[in-house]
Amino acid sequence: MPKFSANLGFLWPDRPLLERIDAAARAGFKAVELHWPYDVPPDAVRNACADHDLVLLGLNTAIGDTGKGEFGLAALPGRRADFETSLDQAITYARASGASSIHVMAGVVAANDKAEARRVLAKNLALASERAPDVTLLLEPINQRDKPGYFYSTIGEAVSLIEEIGAPNIKVMFDVYHVGVSEGDILKKLEKYLPVIGHVQIAAVPSRAEPDEGEIAYPAVFTELDRLGYEGWVGCEYRPRAGTDEGLGWINALGISLQTMTG
Template structure:
């Protein structure tokens, strides 16, 4: 059975962020992930992880200005120094929290900057981050995000991400494969996972439409989970979905899965 991590940016969001660690533990999660830890002291988060015996498996690099809904700055040629400062901040948090991989959001492509320059900037920034991460013993991840939810997001398809990783040419740089985003942009989930599994260090899930929990939409998650097990994927799958009602009610999909696999 795959290993599932609770995404605390979306799950248990009926309580303040620092109280979600206890909720995740009570729901029998052994690991968590979240988008951005930077609004809190790393030591404060580490205390919650230790208190509830949780492993952290992922968070993102600083995305720029969160209050204006920026979604990464790695492709922006006028934000390179800020990106590098964010790399240092991400590494500092990772060392305290014990996370072994960080995701780098490419960012939204401005209409007034040439796509070639955006790509060159992204690759150069990823090469810089990969080198810094290597020195810190970390993996660097990049994630394609669908352009329906975030229009003009620069990195939107798996094949595009793989081509960029090939050019970055860093042994510690990998793909973060979000099943929901991949379904919205291209489909062909099983074949894509099978083809690129050696390049995938982390997965995330949500159903489509709605980005709710598995079983609420069109994706055959039971089939995909069996495939992922058969392919011997050893990473985590982050539950990055918006609960249709409450988080606790939505977790019935996981209980059904465990029952079905033990019968």
């Protein structure tokens, strides 16, 4: 059975970040991952994780101008300086907090800018790989239903960039929820892309709630990850139907024990 991490961007959203770290430890998780923790000092996050013997996995680069709906900067033409600022912020925070990966957010791009945006993204990712050789850089395709216009929505698009750049520290964030909504065929894609998968995330399709409902048979996904020899973490990045603690019954429903979750 894979080992599971708590995504604190979505879980326990009613609490400050440090209290979410406490809650994840009480629930039995042994790793956490973040979205945008930048308003909390990185040493406070590092210390909170150390107090609970939690592994800190990753965080995201800045979202950009929310008023313009950017949702990331790495693929946006004309925003190189702003991307570099966000990249340096993420690298500095990751190193200070103990995080081992950064999700480099591409952003929303107009259809007629897509070709130029790809060139921009490739250059920015090459820069990022050089500046942070000690950090895993994750590329996450996001489905077009949830985020229309996001630069990529399929695993193949992200992998083509990884192959073009050729940097060993650039990997795919295989979010089963996004893959399920965008393209399906989850098990075959896990097998095909395993060598470039740096992290896996889960949530129900189509609701993005706890992974005990909907179209994806997660026990089959976990069995396949075991068969393939996947050694990384599986991030629980779902939106709880109600309270996070009340919704943790999915762990037992899917036959996962806290002992297994500790990895």
